[in-house]
Amino acid sequence: DAGVIQSPRHEVTEMGQEVTLRCKPISGHNSLFWYRQTMMRGLELLIYFNNNVPIDDSGMPEDRFSAKMPNASFSTLKIQPSEPRDSAVYFCASSLKGDGTGRTDTQYFGPGTRLTVL
Amino acid sequence: AQKVTQAQTEISVVEKEDVTLDCVYETRDTTYYLFWYKQPPSGELVFLIRRNSFDEQNEISGRYSWNFQKSTSSFNFTITASQVVDSAVYFCALRGYGQNFVFGPGTRLSVLP
Numbered sequence: 069d070a071g072v073i074q075s076p077r078h079e080v081t082e083m084g085q086e087v088t089l090r091c092k093p094i095s096g097h098n099s100l101f102w103y104r105q106t107m108m109r110g111l112e113l114l115i116y117f118n119n120n121v122p123i124d125d126s127g128m129p130e131d132r133f134s135a136k137m138p139n140a141s142f143s144t145l146k147i148q149p150s151e152p153r154d155s156a157v158y159f160c161a162s163s164l165k166g167d168g169t170g171r172t173d174t175q176y177f178g179p180g181t182r183l184t185v186l
Numbered sequence: 187a188q189k190v191t192q193a194q195t196e197i198s199v200v201e202k203e204d205v206t207l208d209c210v211y212e213t214r215d216t217t218y219y220l221f222w223y224k225q226p227p228s229g230e231l232v233f234l235i236r237r238n239s240f241d242e243q244n245e246i247s248g249r250y251s252w253n254f255q256k257s258t259s260s261f262n263f264t265i266t267a268s269q270v271v272d273s274a275v276y277f278c279a280l281r282g283y284g285q286n287f288v289f290g291p292g293t294r295l296s297v298l299p
Contacts, residue, residue, distance in 0.1 A: 101287070110289060110290075110291050110292065111277065111289040111292075113286060113287060116286070124286060157229065159231065161231075173219060173236075173281065174236050175221075175233070176233060177223075177231035177233075178230075179229065179230045180229055180231075182229075
């Protein structure tokens with residue numbers, strides 16, 4: 069089975085430009101998470117969705133960040149306008165939200181998108 | 187509030203040595219889940235193990251073993267006979283009520299040949 073798919077793997081853009089990161093979760097998973105990883109702050113949860121509905125976006129740093137999940141197999145994270153401090157690796161993860169038994173609730177991560185804003 | 191502490195920032199060992207990575211957590215939830223993830227130099231995050239708060243039985247998987255002790259709020263990870271391929275950053279994570287994962291800062295393990 070395919071894992072979580074993210075695109076692009078690398079993105080270099082100039083300050084002020086719009087950036088869109090894409091994620092396809094594991095088929096059958098009903099929860100999706102966006103994380104940001106930097107040397108200074110480690111792994112930070114930005115937002116997560118259950119059944120395509122945003123549940124907690126308290127980690128989204130500013131209004132410049134927005135995320136959507138129009139259907140169960142696709143999500144986007146958009147930064148507009150981008151700034152150099154947004155440079156990081158952005159991970160998408162998915163899980164099967166269940167009753168907490170077995171293999172449910174474990175998050176499986178995509179390969180990440182390395183974003184560089186010049 | 188939930189918190190995960192990995193006090194060891196970096197560890198270096200020589201191949202075939204045993205190494206233990208420490209993880210201490212804080213939570214007020216009575217039901218919670220603990221995880222370990224590996225991030226090799228290639229950058230992806232690989233799931234290693236999941237343990238719920240009601241199961242304190244230690245687990246062994248090949249050269250990997252995990253020691254969960256609720257009394258000390260610790261979930262330590264031991265690699266026996268380490269290999270160069272074990273070089274990576276290892277993250278301990280906690281999920282309590284809700285689905286918000288809290289990750290520790292990670293421990294960078296370098297296994298030298």
